[in-house]
Amino acid sequence: MSTLEIKQLRKSYGAAEIIKGIDLKIEDREFIVFVGPSGCGKSTLLRMIAGLEEISGGELLIDGARMNEITPDRRGLAMVFQSYALYPHMTVAENMAFALRLAGVPKAEREQRVRVAAKTLQLEALLGRKPANLSGGQRQRVAIGRAIVRQPKAFLFDEPLSNLDAALRVQTRLEIAKLHRDLQATMIYVTHDQIEAMTLADRIVVFNAGRIEQVGTPLELYHNPANLFVAGFIGSPKMNLIGAVVRESTPGALVLTLDGASLVSVQPATIAAGAKLTIGLRPEHIVVDPQGPISGHVEAVERLGNESIAYVGIGASLPLTVKLPPQSPVALGDKLHLALNGHAVSLFGEDGHALGWTQPQAGG
Amino acid sequence: MKASFAFRIWVSLLGWGVALAMFFPVAWMVLTSFKTEIDAVATPPLLFFHPTLENYAQVNQLGDYAGAVWNSIAISFGSTALGIALAMPAAYAMAFFPNRWTKDLLLWILSTKMMPAVGVLMPIYLISKSTGLLDTKTGLIAIMTLANLPIIVWMLYTFFKEIPGDIIEASRMDGAGALAQIRIVLLPLAGPGIASTGLLAVILSWNEAFWSLNLTAVHAAPLTAFIVAFSSPQGLFWAKLSAASTLAVAPILVFGWMTQRQLVRGLTFGAVK
Numbered sequence: 001m002s003t004l005e006i007k008q009l010r011k012s013y014g015a016a017e018i019i020k021g022i023d024l025k026i027e028d029r030e031f032i033v034f035v036g037p038s039g040c041g042k043s044t045l046l047r048m049i050a051g052l053e054e055i056s057g058g059e060l061l062i063d064g065a066r067m068n069e070i071t072p073d074r075r076g077l078a079m080v081f082q083s084y085a086l087y088p089h090m091t092v093a094e095n096m097a098f099a100l101r102l103a104g105v106p107k108a109e110r111e112q113r114v115r116v117a118a119k120t121l122q123l124e125a126l127l128g129r130k131p132a133n134l135s136g137g138q139r140q141r142v143a144i145g146r147a148i149v150r151q152p153k154a155f156l157f158d159e160p161l162s163n164l165d166a167a168l169r170v171q172t173r174l175e176i177a178k179l180h181r182d183l184q185a186t187m188i189y190v191t192h193d194q195i196e197a198m199t200l201a202d203r204i205v206v207f208n209a210g211r212i213e214q215v216g217t218p219l220e221l222y223h224n225p226a227n228l229f230v231a232g233f234i235g236s237p238k239m240n241l242i243g244a245v246v247r248e249s250t251p252g253a254l255v256l257t258l259d260g261a262s263l264v265s266v267q268p269a270t271i272a273a274g275a276k277l278t279i280g281l282r283p284e285h286i287v288v289d290p291q292g293p294i295s296g297h298v299e300a301v302e303r304l305g306n307e308s309i310a311y312v313g314i315g316a317s318l319p320l321t322v323k324l325p326p327q328s329p330v331a332l333g334d335k336l337h338l339a340l341n342g343h344a345v346s347l348f349g350e351d352g353h354a355l356g357w358t359q360p361q362a363g364g
Numbered sequence: 365m366k367a368s369f370a371f372r373i374w375v376s377l378l379g380w381g382v383a384l385a386m387f388f389p390v391a392w393m394v395l396t397s398f399k400t401e402i403d404a405v406a407t408p409p410l411l412f413f414h415p416t417l418e419n420y421a422q423v424n425q426l427g428d429y430a431g432a433v434w435n436s437i438a439i440s441f442g443s444t445a446l447g448i449a450l451a452m453p454a455a456y457a458m459a460f461f462p463n464r465w466t467k468d469l470l471l472w473i474l475s476t477k478m479m480p481a482v483g484v485l486m487p488i489y490l491i492s493k494s495t496g497l498l499d500t501k502t503g504l505i506a507i508m509t510l511a512n513l514p515i516i517v518w519m520l521y522t523f524f525k526e527i528p529g530d531i532i533e534a535s536r537m538d539g540a541g542a543l544a545q546i547r548i549v550l551l552p553l554a555g556p557g558i559a560s561t562g563l564l565a566v567i568l569s570w571n572e573a574f575w576s577l578n579l580t581a582v583h584a585a586p587l588t589a590f591i592v593a594f595s596s597p598q599g600l601f602w603a604k605l606s607a608a609s610t611l612a613v614a615p616i617l618v619f620g621w622m623t624q625r626q627l628v629r630g631l632t633f634g635a636v637k
């Protein structure tokens with residue numbers, strides 16, 4: 001049970017700086033997810049925390065103690081690798097007991113702890129098998145079991161689900177969430193999949209190109225993205241991001257000209273007329289409304305059973321993504337009038353930062 | 365992709381041709397060792413003759429075969445064990461903790477094999493002499509270790525590279541220091557590779573002649589020196605020389621034959637994966 005603190009952490013390979021000064025504090029028992037597009041440095045940061053990569057600059061503290069020079073075996077962290085990295089020449093039980101064996105824990109206690117972990121993960125029947133004779137999902141559970149047995153200060157996961165098929169991924173995701181509740185342990189979890197991040201995290205850290213874009217709870221990020229990158233990354237289908245120009249700005253109302261020349265008024269705002277903005281609209285916050293100010297033709301419809309997704313061309317560079325009820329009768333080529341359903345709208349300045357969210361005006 | 369029938373025939377013929385060409389001198393040597401000296405020099409060469417063990421008896425009287433075998437065994441196995449012990453940490457470090465100099469270092473290690481040994485004969489001889497290691501097994505073990513070290517390091521490096529780095533990292537996270545990583549994870553996983561490296565090093569050092577001829581006289585003379593001792597004074601006695609040579613290669617031939625599966629498996633490890 002521990003806290004982790006990262007201060008201005010940096011990593012360079014030769015001239016290339018991969019991690020560009022990260023500050024982050026991870027509380028005890030927190031489930032933190034690092035999310036970001038692949039190649040943005042999530043694994044590198046995780047491996048720096050683990051001690052598997054050297055820290056080029058800044059400081060890593062675990063429970064207040066500086067860890068930069070401490071080797072991985074003495075940091076008290078356990079890691080679950082994407083490839084599982086089980087020891088192929090050892091049985092499941094030996095794999096799980098390995099760390100305890102190195103630590104000189106007596107045999108009886110070792111076996112006891114392996115048994116408990118195996119029970120939690122339903123691995124009891126597999127304890128005598130070698131990793132080669134296990135399925136992907138079973139190997140995954142052994143890798144998690146190997147971490148649990150150690151009772152580490154914190155768990156580190158690097159894309160642990162990405163080698164599993166879709167159904168197993170969902171199931172294992174739930175198991176990891178349950179594990180976190182049961183163990184009450186600090187967990188740091190790396191993924192490029194924003195759904196995993198949304199479903200697992202207490203707090204999400206969104207990375208891009210070696211920097212943190214935003215830190216917050218899943219819903220904070222969803223409703224209050226700090227910038228265009230987070231807005232576009234979190235949420236599926238993606239948030240609509242449309243260029244707009246402020247036509248009128250009065251204390252109570254802001255009239256915008258969208259790319260496609262439609263009008264929406266939102267409030268409140270203190271932005272000068274003529275300013276260029278990007279407006280962010282979640283697909284589920286747009287509704288069909290015969291009096292709606294936005295109109296366009298349906299370019300594609302995806303029917304998912306529980307909902308239908310329509311892509312409406314409104315003259316902007318990208319079609320507007322709209323989430324509709326499953327039985328919605330829209331068809332390809334239909335002309336639709338759309339309005340905002342009263343939920344939050346995000347506004348981003350020319351520098352990509354959020355201007356603070358605003359409420360669409362009734363009857364806009 | 366399936367090769368044509370004619371192509372496969374040619375490849376087979378070529379393979380057999382090369383194999384026979386390499387085998388013939390050895391077979392002829394063994395054959396000659398059972399001939400009398402008169403039969404051995406007969407023209408045209410005799411394929412059928414009355415075999416005799418006379419040569420073997422004489423070789424044993426004239427030289428210390430048992431002593432030479434013991435020296436060969438001690439030197440080749442000793443130098444191999446020492447070489448592997450030295451090369452393991454080096455190969456481990458280079459395979460799992462590479463830095464920007466690793467590739468250059470590996471090439472430099474190999475490049476030492478490109479220098480003709482005779483180039484350093486004088487300094488090595490003088491060093492051996494002044495340290496009292498001339499004509500000792502210890503001296504020859506040291507030299508053979510150094511001579512084979514580049515190859516051992518390279519082979520071990522290649523085998524270690526085949527082991528996923530994640531597994532080593534997992535063991536580091538689990539609390540294994542460098543020694544525990546080598547002993548508990550690396551050794552079992554790279555076992556076959558280490559074994560075939562060892563076998564090859566034993567064979568190389570068994571057959572090595574340059575250093576053993578130049579640095580030994582009586583006490584530490586291995587089998588290569590034993591043969592040479594027969595070739596100079598008795599150079600004209602083909603049958604006896606053949607018997608001595610057959611005796612010299614016999615142990616390593618048997619050893620190679622017994623371990624050939626291991627050797628082939630290790631050497632083709634990367635190729636079949």
Ligand SMILES: Nc1ncnc2c1ncn2[C@@H]1O[C@H](COP(=O)(O)OP(=O)(O)O)[C@@H](O)[C@H]1O
Pocket residue numbers: 013018036037038039040041042043044045
């Ligand atoms: N050993 C290395 N040498 C040079 N560049 C590296 C090394 N390891 C990772 N990188 C680079 O660092 C960047 C971040 O990698 P990584 O942390 O694995 O990204 P992520 O896990 O977010 O997909 C990538 O562009 C990658 O090419």
Ligand SMILES: [Mg+2]
Pocket residue numbers: 042043044159
């Ligand atoms: Mg990664």
